[in-house]
Amino acid sequence: MKKIASFTIDHERLLRGVYVSRRDTTPKGDIITTFDVRMTEPNRQEAISPEALHAIEHLAATFLRNDPEWADKIVYWGPMGCCTGSYLLMQGELTPEEILPLLRRTFSFIADFEGDVPGATPRDCGNYSFMDLPAAKEAAHRYLEEVLIPITPAQTAYPN
Numbered sequence: 001m002k003k004i005a006s007f008t009i010d011h012e013r014l015l016r017g018v019y020v021s022r023r024d025t026t027p028k029g030d031i032i033t034t035f036d037v038r039m040t041e042p043n044r045q046e047a048i049s050p051e052a053l054h055a056i057e058h059l060a061a062t063f064l065r066n067d068p069e070w071a072d073k074i075v076y077w078g079p080m081g082c083c084t085g086s087y088l089l090m091q092g093e094l095t096p097e098e099i100l101p102l103l104r105r106t107f108s109f110i111a112d113f114e115g116d117v118p119g120a121t122p123r124d125c126g127n128y129s130f131m132d133l134p135a136a137k138e139a140a141h142r143y144l145e146e147v148l149i150p151i152t153p154a155q156t157a158y159p160n
Helices: 050-066 096-112 133-148
Strands: 017-025 031-038 074-079 085-091
Touching (some): 017 096, 050 074, 050 096, 050 133, 085 096, 096 133
Antiparallel strands (some): 017 031, 031 085, 074 085
16 A cells, blocks of 8 residues: 555654645645644654643634634644644645744634633533643643744754
């Protein structure tokens, strides 16, 4: 079987950052950009707990789909199985640099969030109690302050 593209990235050298994972064209000609929103260095830093990633998923998806500028471009936000970040799928041929202000607002929202996590009820979520809001806020704050605000070009292009 052919190895998929995301398994060809050198995870031993991958930094925390925002990367274009792939671009796909729909049958109608629309471009979908998949962003790798990498919050921890794979295999070198502790992964984010699944409970924290679940809370981040609910908060980020809600924020992004309500953003006045970008809501109509958001296709999907979801956690990576390896628990080192999330994928953001957006309509259009976009770059990390173009979406950095949006991601900074998103992670600031998560870091500062108070109250009940949107959709965290038995009616709205298949595992509503599997969330850790304090850990999500901590991870979001760390990613915002250590990566998104001072981001470098090496954190927006996959290592060769």
